[in-house]
Amino acid sequence: EAQVTQNPRYLITVTGKKLTVTCSQNMNHEYMSWYRQDPGLGLRQIYYSMNVEVTDKGDVPEGYKVSRKEKRNFPLILESPSPNQTSLYFCASSLSWPSSYNEQFFGPGTRLTVL
Amino acid sequence: KNQVEQSPQSLIILEGKNCTLQCNYTVSPFSNLRWYKQDTGRGPVSLTIMTFSENTKSNGRYTATLDADTKQSSLHITASQLSDSASYICVVSENNAGNMLTFGGGTRLMVKP
Numbered sequence: 001e002a003q004v005t006q007n008p009r010y011l012i013t014v015t016g017k018k019l020t021v022t023c024s025q026n027m028n029h030e031y032m033s034w035y036r037q038d039p040g041l042g043l044r045q046i047y048y049s050m051n052v053e054v055t056d057k058g059d060v061p062e063g064y065k066v067s068r069k070e071k072r073n074f075p076l077i078l079e080s081p082s083p084n085q086t087s088l089y090f091c092a093s094s095l096s097w098p099s100s101y102n103e104q105f106f107g108p109g110t111r112l113t114v115l
Numbered sequence: 116k117n118q119v120e121q122s123p124q125s126l127i128i129l130e131g132k133n134c135t136l137q138c139n140y141t142v143s144p145f146s147n148l149r150w151y152k153q154d155t156g157r158g159p160v161s162l163t164i165m166t167f168s169e170n171t172k173s174n175g176r177y178t179a180t181l182d183a184d185t186k187q188s189s190l191h192i193t194a195s196q197l198s199d200s201a202s203y204i205c206v207v208s209e210n211n212a213g214n215m216l217t218f219g220g221g222t223r224l225m226v227k228p
Binding site: 092098108 | 157158159160161164204208216218219220221
C-alpha cells in the first residue's frame with residue numbers, strides 16, 4: 001500500500017532532550033516536507049527536500065534540523081526541544097514539487113508534547 | 116505576504132443539509148488551489164485541485180469553485196453525512212520556481228444527526 005509513515009505517533013518529552021521523528025514513504029517520491037499544525041495557525045512548513053541531500057528551509061525552521069540521506073526517509077530532528085515546539089507534526093511527500101500534477105500525500109501525524 | 120483566509124472558522128449543520136465553505140487568497144502569481152479534508156487526528160487528504168483555467172471541480176458530493184479574478188474559492192458539500200465532520204483546508208500554490216504553498220487555517224465542520 002502506498003503510504004507515508006511517521007514514528008512515533010505520540011511523544012511526550014522534556015525540554016532539552018534530543019529527539020527524532022522519522023518519516024518514510026514507499027512511493028519513490030522526490031519531494032518530502034515537514035509541517036507543524038497549531039490551533040488557529042493552520043499548517044506551516046518547517047523544512048522540505050527536493051531530493052537526496054537537497055533540503056531547504058520552510059516558513060518556521062528555527063529549532064529543527066532535517067536530513068535526506070535516502071530518498072524514502074526524511075527524519076525531523078529536534079536537538080534541544082522547547083515547550084513552544086509542542087505541536088502536531090505532519091510529514092508529506094509528492095512525486096515532485098507539489099503542483100496540479102503532483103499531489104502531496106500526508107502522513108498520519110505525530111503529536112509532540114514538550115514539558 | 117501571501118495569505119489564505121477561510122471562513123467560517125467552524126460550522127455546525129444537520130445531517131442531510133448542504134453547506135458552503137469559503138476561501139479567499141492573495142497568493143500571486145497563482146498556480147493552483149486545493150481543498151483538503153482532515154479528519155481528527157489524521158493527515159489531510161486531497162479532495163479537489165483547480166488550476167487557473169478551471170472554475171468548477173466535483174468529487175462526489177463535494178464541488179469546488181474558483182474565481183481567479185476575485186481570488187475566491189468555495190467548497191460546497193451536498194447532502195451532508197456524519198462522516199463529513201472534519202476540518203477542510205484550502206491550500207494555494209504559487210506559480211514560480213519554488214511552487215510555494217500557502218495553507219489556510221481551515222474550517223472545522225461538524226455534522227449532527
